[in-house]
Amino acid sequence: MFFVGTLEFEGLGNRSYLAGGPGAAAVIDPPRDIDRVIGAAARRKVRIAFVAETHVHNDYVSGGLELARVTGARYLVPAGAQVSFDRTPVADGDTVTVDEGLRLRAIATPGHTPHHTSYALVEDGRDVAAFTGGSLLVGAVGRPDLVEPRLTERLARAQHASAHRLADELDDEVQVLPTHGFGSFCSSSQAEGDATTIGKERETNDALTLDVDTFVARMLAGLDDVPAYYAHMGPVNAEGPGPVDLTPPRRADxxxxxxxxxxxxxxxxxxxxxxxxxxxxxxxxxxxxxxxxxxxxxxxxxxxxxxxxxxxxxxxxxxxxxxxxxxxxxxxxxxxxxxxxxxIRDGERLASFRRARFADLAAARRRGDDLVVLDVRRRSERRDGGIDGSVHIPVHELHGRLGDVPDGTVWVHCATGMRAAIAASLLDAAGRDVVAVDDRFDAATEAGLALSRPG
The missing domain is CATH 3.40.250.10 (Rhodanese-like domain)
Incomplete structure (x- = not known):
């Protein structure tokens, strides 16, 4: 009987998987900190026989190379991926035996990257699960714009074709187990839920319900900013990441x-x-x-x-x-x-700033206070409406655009308060008088603040 164990990484919106039988297992898209994977295998008393990558990742550093080295597992990497280390290249249709009666079959699913490969878990000749990486996600697909801007539309069309290939080749009850899509910026959109099957996706996923032209137009229109650090992840993973050192850092006074x-x-x-x-x-x-x-x-x-x-x-x-x-x-x-x-040193004092709700902001506006409303949400969020008269600078741009924030006390908000806190700390460090709005954006209209849509 096969098993699939899931390792969740909520901060990145990703998952890795340990899948196998009574004696051996494969790891799909492992994290950098491989001790978590080794511990999961030890608890199940299985040998890690294979480490498989669905693609060269753009959003995190893979632990695959180091995990294969430490465990002696074969390292499966799509044949089309340009990498600088020894590995077992896998092409469409290749299979490996994980345990008795249990195999992994490679399925070429280009779109998230040109070389992207999914893996079907096959038990006694029957497909039971599909590790879809950045291809078919829960209610979405992986975004196609992380490799090269000139390839984006071509890869978007490939995503549509790859989703249809998975739906055509796999039965409705097959579990879909993606790496991305649980809050990851590698997803083309954010969908609700954390479990799905081919059958569910066939009914609800745009890639499977829309014609290719409509799907591509909708996807490209919805793509948001790419985290800046993604530019560093692909090259690191292609070169071959070294082991990670998690010993405690030196103590600072x-x-x-x-x-x-x-x-x-x-x-x-x-x-x-x-x-x-x-x-x-x-x-x-x-x-x-x-x-x-x-x-x-x-x-x-x-x-x-x-x-x-x-x-x-x-x-x-x-x-x-x-x-x-x-x-x-x-x-x-x-x-x-x-x-x-x-x-802090003797004689110094801790700094501080105010926190507030949208109701407090509405009251300050009614009083005529000299204030600036700064919205640090992403552009896709702002399209749905922003507080009338507010300044919009996404939080990831703020550090380089502090000079663009007008004079006055800055009331900074996002959608829930977390990014507003980051922005408030940046502004406070720059010497600005700041108020962090720690509130859900829905409360802005409840407080009587007028919203407007751009353009």
Missing amino acids: AAEIAARLAAGEWVVDLRSRTAFAEGHVAGSFNFEGDGRLATYLAWLIPWGKPVSLLGETPEQIGAAQRELARVGIDRPAAAAAGDPAGW
Whole structure:
């Protein structure tokens, strides 16, 4: 009897899979921190016989090469992928035996990348699951614009054809197990739900319900900004990532934290946005450890800039270090945990700023306060409406566009409060008077704030 184990990475919106039988298993699209995979295999008492990549990933650093080296597994990589390391190239239709009566069959599904390959899990001659990587997702498909702009439309059409191939070749009850699509920016759109089958997708997925021209036009119109760090992930994965070092970073005292800030390095506070607003090291930035830390920190930070981490506990710092390693930020320069009062030198004070709701913003506008409303949501969100008179700068552009924020007290908002907290910390570090709106955007209309649509 086969099994499929799922390893979830909520911060990146991705999943990896361990699938096999009583004695051996295959790992599909493993994470950088391979100890999680090795631990999962050990708990099931199975040998990792194969490590399979669906494609050269653009959104995270793969642990596949290192996992294959450590376990002795064969490393399956699509034959069309241009890589600089030894691997077992797989082409359409190739099969490998994972365990007795259990095989993996490669299915060419170009679209997310030109070489993208899905894998059908076959038990006793019957397809039981499909590992679809960035091809067919839950209610969506992987975006086609991460490789080369000139290929985007061609790859979008290939995505449509690949989705239809999977639907034509696999039965309705076959599980669809994608790598991307659970909040990942590799997905062309965000759909609800985390489990699906070929039959469900046949009824609901645009790639399977729309003609190719309509599908391509709709997909291309809906594509949003690509996280800046994606430009670094593909080359790293093609070159062959080295092992990751998750030993604790060196401990920094208040003097070192001040020196790193003075040198222009990034000092990142992992605490909640509430705690940060109440008191933080002046000049530090707030990326909540339980938010989408890796995605937004890797997106905003100048690539290669040293980063130090501040947190409530060593465990919080360790979890953040692990998550950042998945996107190539391998070693924090330093770290400190505990009471923020210990992060500043004698005679210094913690900085702070105000938090508010949309109702407070509406009241401040009625009073005629000198204020600026800054919307840091993505462009796709802004298309559905923004607060009348607000300035729009997506959070991932703000660090380079602080000079574009008009004078006055800045009331900054997003859709839920997390990105507003990041933006507020950037503005606060730049010396601006800022108010972080920690509220759901739905509350803006409830508070009586007028919305307008662009153009």
